[in-house]
Amino acid sequence: MSPGLDAAPGIVAIAFVTVATLAIGTWGLRFSRTTSDFFVASRSVHPRLNASAIGGEYLSAASFLGVAGLVLLNGADMLWYPVGWTAGYLVLLVLVAAPLRRSGAYTLPDFAEARLGSRGVRAACSVLVVAIGWLYLLPQFQGAGLTLRSAVGAPTWLGPVIVGVVVLANVTSGGMRSITFVQAFQYWLKLTALLVPAAVLLVVWAGDSSPPASGAGGWSVPLASGGPSGLYVTYSLIIATFLGTMGLPHVVVRFYTNPDGRAARRTTLVVLVLLGLFYLLPPVYGALGRIYAPELAVSGRSDALVLELPRIMVDGLLGEVLTGLVTAGAFAAFLSTSSGLSIAVAGVLSQDVTGRSRRLGGVAAFRLAAVVAVTVPCVVALLAPNLGVARAVGLAFAMAAATFCPLLLLGIWWRGLTPYGAVAGLVVGGLTSAVAIAWTVGVADPDGWVDALMGQPAAWTVPLALATMVSVSLLTRDSVPAHADRFLVRLHTPETLELDRG
Amino acid sequence: MPRPWRRRHLGTEADRATFRTLHNASLAAPALRAGLTADSAERSIRHLHDLLGSPALALTDTAGLLAWHGSGQHHREQSAGLAAVTVEAGRTRVFDRSDLRCTVAGCEIRAAVVSPLVTEQRVVGTLQVFAAQPTAGLARAADEVALWVSAQLELAELDASRTRLMEAEVRAMRAQISPHFIYNSLGAIASFVRTDPDRARDLLTEFADFTRYSFRTHGEYTTLAEELRSVERYLLLEQARFGDRLRVTLRIAPEVLPVAVPFLCIQPLVENAVRHGLESAEGGGSISIVARDHDQECVIEVEDDGVGEDPDVVRRALAGDASLDSVGLGNVDGRLRTTFGDGYGLVVETAPGAGTRVTVRVPKFAPGVHA
Secondary structure, eight states: OOSSGGGHHHHHHHHHHHHHHHHHHHHHHHHHOOOBOSOGGGOOOOHHHHHHHHHHHHOOHIIIIIHHHHHHHHOGGGGHHHHHHHHHHHHIIIIIHHHHHHTTOSSHHHHHHHHHOOHHHHHHHHHHHHHHHHHHHHHHHHHHHHHHHHHHOOOTTHHHHHHHHHHHHHHHTTOGGGOHHHHHHHHHHHHHHHHHHHHHHHHHHHHTTOOOOTTOSGGGSTTSSSHHHHHHHHHHHHHHHHHHGGGOHHHHGGGGGSSSHHHHHHHHHHHHHHHHHHTTHHHHHHHHHHHHOHHHHHTTOGGGHHHHHHHHHSOHHHHHHHHHHHHHHHHHHHHHHHHHHHHHHHHHHHHHTGGGOSSSOHHHHHHHHHHHHHHHHHHHHHHSOOOOHHHHHHHHHHHHHHHHHHHHHHHHHOTTOOHHHHHHHHHHHHHHHHHHHHHHHHOSSOOSHHHHHHHSTHHHHHHHHHHHHHHHHHHTGGGSOTTHHHHHHHHHSOTTSOOOOO | OOOHHHHHHHOOHHHHHHHHHHHHHHHHHHHHTTOSOHHHHHHHHHHHHHHHOOSEEEEEESSSEEEEEESOGGGTTHHHHHHHHHHHHTSOEEEOTTTSOOOOTTOOOOEEEEEEEEETTEEEEEEEEEESSOOHHHHHHHHHHHHHHHHHHHHHHHHHHHHHHHHHHHHHHHTTSOHHHHHHHHHHHHHHHHHOHHHHHHHHHHHHHHHHHHTOOSOSEEEHHHHHHHHHHHHHHHHHHHGGGEEEEEEEOGGGTTOEEETTSSHHHHHHIIIIIIITSTTOEEEEEEEEEETTEEEEEEEEOSOOOOHHHHHHHHTTOTTSSOHHHHHHHHHHHHHHOGGGOOEEEEOTTSOEEEEEEEESOOTTOOO
């Protein structure tokens, strides 16, 4: 595509989202916090608002672009991605949300330190937060390159650079993270940007006398191809997404905003509803793409499906407007998720690395950390091969599931966890995931059992990490922290109960 | 080759023995700084054992055994008796095999040197060294180690009394709602009883809630939401008295409301702002309280446009000069520092005639701090 008239809606949309994001990041404090009357303190963040904010931060390029592309390419099997990304919050709701809030921890390293009373475990967690954050940022930047190329025909390197610069400007100038309202708005923007075009496209499809997908058959049937390794990949994906959500650094910090454990549960419940609503839409694009744009799958540009489908199906001004809308939504998805992740990574870096330097003040340390947090994945995104947005995010989930999931589950539900056990489990889970990721990036054609095991590692790394954590804890039974029992009481008793929690 | 550089580098054999001794002592010290308990005894005794090199070592308090390290576990029951005799005597005692009856073959323990642990002229426990022979060298070593342990325990006592002092200050602050404030508030409420009974009733309820919070006895920490609610009640009562002369602005980011803060750490600052900043200024003035979210921290600013203060006076108040009027300032500063570390003290910006701004930074998470 050559940049010309075609590029106009895309350029307008991207410019609009970029300017709006920067403006809200800079002046947002004044918008959202005008002079208040008395008793503002009783007005904590409502679970509905907080849930929208979590949705806004969580729905990334993988959800917005990747799912539809995968469904187009590989069929109904891929619906496990959105199902898993939603159901992860079910596990979070049942097992983690309220105890995590009651622990008083802000970040995952905070939780590890509070539960196990060990700086060593905290350090291991900090390293993992940075690793998972970067792994998750990588596809966001790559997706931005894809969007820009698709929307305005810009070179692929431009997207990561623009998103990187905008995120950096935003994070260092004060951070849009702080404003729950802005993140909540992002969710509804993304939902609208996907819902309105989908409705129009469905009307067009119905008016076209509802043609079925070409070359149907196996495409819409789960597990039609792949045999036993296909089954393994599916189960492994389910484990990674169900258990990985609780280990995402930018999601966990949002739970701190809830006033108590009960509100944390309510928030999670609303998140489930909001995500369920959103994830109905990408498969619609996937199915319509199968009918109207099968050539995208053949040419290896399936991730661009959501961006190109409106123009393919609808001619004229309406098509252009719809294209602008999905482009804006996609760009909002990169910016909100990247900002949240960058702040989470920069927070850890500034606390545990640059903050140690005596020459840097608090603000300078955070800014330096933010530059590192954004630059590293940005550069890697320009150099590394493109795995496909959703698959790369899937690997980040697999790593979170193999490291933080055992730590959180055992830390919350088992008093026998020891610092040694936790570190051993984190190291095993982290290293096996890292090896699997390196293998997947390095090997060109995924084929056969070893590649299936490496490409979707959660089914073996999670049990391995869990077993390591339990067995090493049992071996070092003497070093169970003295406050473990009391801490578990804090985690599991509702706040309304009169109880000495000291 | 036995790496000769290393030998030169670390000094002679005697030097290295000294280093080992100092290192073992430094390992034992942190546990002992928590005072003499079963837990601290258990954690320090291994290092004390390394220090002395005897077959077995025990720590007791005045009542009984706290920890045992080394061989001859079957002598454990005897240590309470040895402790009682030593506490009675108040000085180091040597016991031989007639005191340590033993039927186990090959047991190395035939004698014991028991030294009292003394803090503030009071025997709080004993250090018991068990060996095959009660030599003079062993007695001397046991004595010296007991002295060193006693010194560590005295430091622990010092730490504890400093904490107790802080707690006493918080209690004092609770009881420190000034009589003037109570008198003035009730006076203001009384003036509304006839003209505006509804408002009078509301204010009385606020007054009751305010005093209940301030006199709360349990818990060292509270949430920022609770603390700000109390501040709002206080300001409401002050506004009833000052009317339009006191203008208040609150800008609170809802994200930071769940942060755990030391009990009564904002309210004294607001009281100071009202008293020093406004009462003396003609035509009243305004106060603003801002709480902002800075990722891992929360920043709270209390600002007034009153008469201001000489920075030197503030410096002395922060250093804890009790003769000054700014009672709360030094106390809040001290408690923030002990809770969150020295980087989290108060920051006061002021000058005569330029108003005052006090900034508090609080981390969202600190180990052991929860409301």
